[in-house]
Amino acid sequence: MSKSSALKKSSSSRRFATGPLGxxxxxxxxxxxxxxxxxxxxxxxxxxxxxxxKGDALRSAIAASFATQKGK
Incomplete structure (x- = not known):
């Protein structure tokens, strides 16, 4: 009998999958x-x-503001 390393629960149950922190x-x-x-x-x-x-757009804007400050 072979052993399976696959997870038995789906990620939709969020039992093993992590969500965003907030x-x-x-x-x-x-x-x-x-x-x-x-x-x-x-x-x-x-x-x-x-x-x-929010989210990726917020992170991109903050990163861009640091990049423009560095280039002064």
Whole structure:
């Protein structure tokens, strides 16, 4: 009899698959790790979030703002 290493549960049950963390859980992880956000970074995040950016678009906008600052 061969052994199967495949998971028995589907990922749709989310039993074994992880979901997105979200801001609340990410903030809790940051507190545990002792990571703080500078005032400049917090302002930049708020500015982009107020424009309605979320997820990948928000990450891209933040990365682009760091890239333009570096090129000055």
């Amino acid at each position: 801001k609340g859980k990410a903030a809790k992880f940051a507190m545990v790790e002792g990571i703080t956000t500078s005032a400049k970074s917090a302002k930049m995040l708020k500015t982009h979030a107020d424009r309605g950016l």
